[in-house]
Amino acid sequence: MADLLTYGVYVSLLLMEVGLLFFAYKVYVWQENATLDLTKGYSFNFFHLLALMLLTLVVAVRYDVGTDWNTYNGLFKSYKNNPLMSFGNQEMELGYYYVNRFVIWMGGGSSIVFGALALIAWGLAFKSVPPYLVPLLIFFLFVDEYFFISLNLVRQFTALGIFVYSVKFIVSRHFLKFLLCLLFASLFHLSAVILIPLYFLPYKRLYNQKLWIITYVITLLLANVPIFIELFLKLFIRVTEFIPLLNIYVRYILNEKFGNFRLEVGLGYIFRVAVSLFLLFTSKRVIKAEPKTKAYYTLFFIGLIIYNLFYMIPLIVRINHYFIIFRSFILAFTAWFLWQEKNAIWKYGVIGIFVLYIALYLFAIYNGSHGTAPYQTIFGN
Numbered sequence: 055m056a057d058l059l060t061y062g063v064y065v066s067l068l069l070m071e072v073g074l075l076f077f078a079y080k081v082y083v084w085q086e087n088a089t090l091d092l093t094k095g096y097s098f099n100f101f102h103l104l105a106l107m108l109l110t111l112v113v114a115v116r117y118d119v120g121t122d123w124n125t126y127n128g129l130f131k132s133y134k135n136n137p138l139m140s141f142g143n144q145e146m147e148l149g150y151y152y153v154n155r156f157v158i159w160m161g162g163g164s165s166i167v168f169g170a171l172a173l174i175a176w177g178l179a180f181k182s183v184p185p186y187l188v189p190l191l192i193f194f195l196f197v198d199e200y201f202f203i204s205l206n207l208v209r210q211f212t213a214l215g216i217f218v219y220s221v222k223f224i225v226s227r228h229f230l231k232f233l234l235c236l237l238f239a240s241l242f243h244l245s246a247v248i249l250i251p252l253y254f255l256p257y258k259r260l261y262n263q264k265l266w267i268i269t270y271v272i273t274l275l276l277a278n279v280p281i282f283i284e285l286f287l288k289l290f291i292r293v294t295e296f297i298p299l300l301n302i303y304v305r306y307i308l309n310e311k312f313g314n315f316r317l318e319v320g321l322g323y324i325f326r327v328a329v330s331l332f333l334l335f336t337s338k339r340v341i342k343a344e345p346k347t348k349a350y351y352t353l354f355f356i357g358l359i360i361y362n363l364f365y366m367i368p369l370i371v372r373i374n375h376y377f378i379i380f381r382s383f384i385l386a387f388t389a390w391f392l393w394q395e396k397n398a399i400w401k402y403g404v405i406g407i408f409v410l411y412i413a414l415y416l417f418a419i420y421n422g423s424h425g426t427a428p429y430q431t432i433f434g435n
Contacts, residue, residue: 060429064419067112068196074105075180075189082185092346093226096185105192109176113205114169117435120205121425130154130164149241150209165432171208171242175215182219183386190386197411198382199418203375206424210372213243217376218383221353224253225346245373257349261341266355267334273362274327322414326381329407330358333384336392340384343391350387354380 078101098106118124129146133139133154141151150171157166183191195201204211220235232253239246337351357377364370385407392400419427 057428060427061416061419063112063429064201064426065416067109068193068201068415071105071109071196072189072193074101074108075192077101078105079185079189091184092344093222094184095181098180102180102188106173106177106180110169110172113172114165115431115433116165116168116205117430117432119426119429120202120208122206122208123425126168126208127164130158130167134158147209147241147244149238150212163432168208171212172204175204175212178215178219182222183383187386187390190389191382194382194385194389194411195379197415198385199415199423200379200382202418202423202426205426207372207375210243210245210375213239213246214375214379216242217246217249218379221349224257224349229253245376248373249376252353255352257352260352261337261348263334263338266337267331270330270334270355270358270362273359276363322417325410325414329385330381332403332407333381333388336388337384339395340387340391343394344387347384347387350380350383353377354384357381 078099081099081101082096116123132144133151137158141148144151153170154167157163157170160166179191179195180188200211216235216239220232220239223229223232223235233250236246236250239249333354341347341351354377357374357380360370360374361378364374389404389407392404395401422428
């Protein structure tokens with residue numbers, strides 16, 4: 055359970071991040087350099103760097119914060135105590151292994167590893183959208199618990215940061231850049247390789263608002279049908295015959311007890327279902343304003359369907375973060391474009407989402423989402 059220090063750290067961090075990134079955007083406006091193009095890159099200014107450094111610092115100096123913190127800290131100690139341990143004698147990916155080795159060679163501790171990976175992931179997340187959307191995106195990544203997830207799924211969140219950045223190359227049709235990004239992501243979490251086929255989806259033809267809403271509602275009703283689990287198991291094992299590198303995940307799937315998992319229909323779940331329906335209902339307005347958002351909507355929709363059908367498989371829930379994380383992107387797009395609408399009702403809708411998500415964020419802090427409470431630092435331990 056969270057204490058006052060934990061609330062203070064997480065709430066003030068959210069406010070400072072959004073504030074600094076808002077000032078970063080204003081600098082571009084003052085310089086008449088603001089762009090609305092989702093595929094165009096931009097350079098960080100002072101406020102971007104300050105926000106990124108602050109976020110990295112909070113992630114780096116934490117102590118026993120995040121469910122898997124002890125596992126990663128233990129891995130670092132294992133590498134440090136066994137200097138002759140080769141890459142082939144351990145199970146982590148190449149990039150993660152050599153980041154640890156480099157930090158050890160430099161005389162640093164595990165906090166430097168946590169900070170370095172956070173710098174990569176959040177830096178690329180900042181770069182994944184134009185400056186005007188960055189404050190909104192970071193706000194929604196925080197309140198939708200992806201900041202807390204980053205403190206737990208350290209390796210996968212690094213891959214997530216790289217992947218969300220790579221989507222701009224799907225939109226701009228630069229396959230080589232997209233491929234290089236995913237190969238880079240796979241150096242930290244091997245699961246990223248299964249995302250390569252996403253480049254070839256016909257995003258312009260897949261969008262169908264009415265069909266998506268109907269499909270989403272149907273899959274909500276089918277959420278407890280076990281036949282989909284059996285079909286998935288057979289399909290995944292079949293896929294590993296062609297991609298042997300994925301064999302490591304087969305044992306995780308086969309060892310999980312699916313019958314022990316039940317969908318918890320709490321207020322948080324109901325709120326997210328309502329938000330997802332709202333995003334689908336307003337998707338046509340946003341896509342009309344910015345057609346390049348179709349790819350992001352498609353990836354988010356895939357995530358919704360996967361979650362509804364396979365929520366009882368923890369491994370799939372983890373992999374599905376590659377898709378569900380785009381809810382934060384869609385929320386940012388929706389908030390920006392609906393705020394430009396003349397009808398005030400859309401503005402009230404945006405305000406309502408902000409208020410409810412802030413309440414959800416405070417509740418997540420209270421519950422210690424992903425083992426992130428209480429927040430404590432290496433300086434006191």
